[in-house]
Amino acid sequence: MLDTLLPILFFSALALAAIGAVRRVRLWRQGRPSPVPLIRGLAAMPRRYLVDLHHVVARDKAMSNTHVATAGGFVLAALLAIAVHGLGLDSTILAWALLAATTCMFVGSLFVAKRRRNPPPRLSRGPWMRLPKSLIAFSLGVFLVTLPTAGVLPEDFGNWFLALVLAGVVAWGLGELFFGMTWGGPMKHAFAGALHLAFHRRPERFSDKHGGEGRSTGLKALRLEDPATKLGVEKPADFTWNQLLGFDACVQCGRCEAACPAFAAGQPLNPKKLIQDMVVGMAGGSDARYAGSPYPGKPVGEHAGEPHGPIVARQGTALVDAETLWSCTTCRACVEECPMMIEHVDAIVDMRRFLTLEHGNTPNKGAEVLDNLIATDNPGGFDPGSRMHWAADLDLPLMADKHEAEVLLWLGDGVFDMRNQRTLRALVSVLHAAKVDFAVLGNEERDSGDVARRLGDEATFQSLARRNIATLEQYRFERIVTCDPHSFHVLKNEYGELGGHYEVFHHSTYFNHLLVNGKLSLRAWKGGTVTYHDPCYLGRYNGEYEAPRDVLKALGIEVEEMARSGYRSRCCGGGGGAPITDIPGKQRIPDMRMNDVRETGAELVAVGCPQCTAMLEGVVEPRAEIKDIAELVADALIVDATAESASRDEAAEKTRRAAEEVTL
């Protein structure tokens, strides 16, 4: 009886899964077109899965092993079961292999079940709670029906009742694992996830065989040529199809939620819920069935959307509230943690673009800052002719005079901020001490466009970027050095698409070069314990975790690491225009970060970003002191007297020769 029942079960499950797959693909195809290399993508998928995805999953060792056992066992078991029970191949070897695969899967399922007994709050419940049972049902059911085939039990073992029960168990497992995979059950993540890996919108973010690390963090430019096209994402269907596919791959593991600073601060954002809302919008319906943590302060069940309906309503509610989108600091902690390689920040900025460029609805100080950027090229609305006032006494070499220098020092908008001016002075003194040939743009410099872009104002970003590129084009320099990770990221990763390609260094990296080449000599650090705060735009965006630590080590500082450091560093709350849009929460992100500092007992926190300095120094005392790496290095400089006199000689030499030239 099982002999007839099982093939029917397997093939109907497969057929239903195929129908579901077609329906699901049609949901994704509602999105805007986005060309992908089909074959190459599919060919790259296994490596992306085994290397890149598992690299992230393996940060949680237990979960990674569980997943390998369960998923590996399942894939093998499914293929073998189709052969053995579906096609009726009567091979003892295959049957034994199937027994092994189901055992492996069964063991994995037990671990899944164990984790689900007391799940951490970041995990979604709902249908996910039944998944371990379904996994057990499938593995156990298939195991048992395979026993006769493997010859362990006689072919006619048991009676019709037992056979029916077994068939029922297998059907349950098949329902979840085959049917549910394409009809929106928890197993959807396997189907959508595999295709998402193959057709990812940022194929360059995956590692390659040659040891390439794979990093792709720059936002993609919005095409502004055609006035008729809508700018940004208004409706779920305005995402590209592979973005929609990506949302569908979410396993609701909540790693993003656990990493999100805005969520922790009680602001109305939860990256996991946001992705789920996009899935709801793509299929149409309300978020009532969502079974994870909500946006803080926003009960589930009050929002609904449809593929061709607005995501953010001008009035009332739609799928997502605008303040959810404006809470994000674009810190990328969610993207860094996401095992499914979903790009939350891209999606958030896409939706912000619509709000800013089409609705004109950038909250709080947003409109003012954007107007300032348009009118004065800096967010504070300062006179662009006063950019160099802070350095009136420093006599900095200007590119306009020199035309050529080894290093172009990009100052950033910190020139208008008295706190950051101290950092800049320190930076300049270090460059002088190392005798670096540098020059600044002075009043020719403009805001890099970072804030405009994160606030969704792509037009202003591109205008600033184009003008900056044109300015930079006039001069010859080997590299750009800046103490602002935001400018650093934009110059390095986002100007390329608009035609500006530069070698850009963060000052910590550049200092490290100088130290390695023996250009700087430093006194040993004598202060108290020090911790280091990784700026998001230096660390997660650009993978620079080591250089700042090396510089601190060269100073003789032993960094007392915070629990959240390196790629897990917690944002200071200053990125993405978040201090400008200023969405209220229960606590402030910089306060949480200072608590992280407090836990290490450090008396000083070294930073490498004007934004971080401002945010962390805004925390009320008593708290650790905040100093930029440039300041620490400048304080420890040993200015070699002989070297100085030598350089003076050299300078004298130069003037003499110049004089000769004139007389000749």
Next chain:
Amino acid sequence: MPHNAKSSSHAGLNVAVLVSVGRHPLTARARRADQDARAVEMALSMSDAAVHLIHAGGNGSDNEEALRGYLGMGIGEVNLIKQSSGADVVPALINALRDTAPQLVLTGTRAETGEGSGLVPYLLAEALGWPVINGLAQVESIEQGVATVLQALPRGKRRRLRVRLPAVATVDSSAPAARQSAFGPARRGELAARACASVPDELQAQWQVQPARKRPKRLKIIKSASARDRFKAAAAKADSGSGQLLSDVSPEQGAEAIFALLKEEGVLR
């Protein structure tokens, strides 16, 4: 921030807003003029009113960008009355207003570029024979051709006025700030250009224009012991040595009082 004057609808109300090309005080870049943009904001906040934007002036790509700033507030089109540079725009505006026949004309108190005398609304009102209100802070209601409005007076004071429409009203910086101008609609909106004979401003042609010199400001030295005293001094009304407040007087009496004052001050001889 959108500021709804009142929940009552202004259906059928025809509002014209005169807009000019502004100039940023620091960088002199062309932009929407702040007060004119506030006037547009006020017009948009009157629910259901039909809003027309009119600009009369020269054309240049800078100007177009600046005018598009108004379109970005969610306006479909700006009526552009092309004028040669150095033209007096008042006759052209009078013609345009006669054609469109609005009940209410809103505009900024003075332009940020050009002559910036702030006289245009008065000249228009005079030519059209309409009343003029300055310093409009809010339109409270409009019923049967009579508008109840709040006029802004110095130091945050407000005065409620009732005015029979049609009328001209100017808006200054005490009116609610203009909404953000969005790039998409600004680019898509239409600048409906229309030629109109230019009347050269002969008087202005003879003028010589030079940048203003910054006048030194007299420092008010306050000797006071406590912060409270200093605050009081800073917030105190400027000494208005003499003067009189006239209320409930006939127009003739008012005019006489003004006339007397002007004579006393030597403005009129």
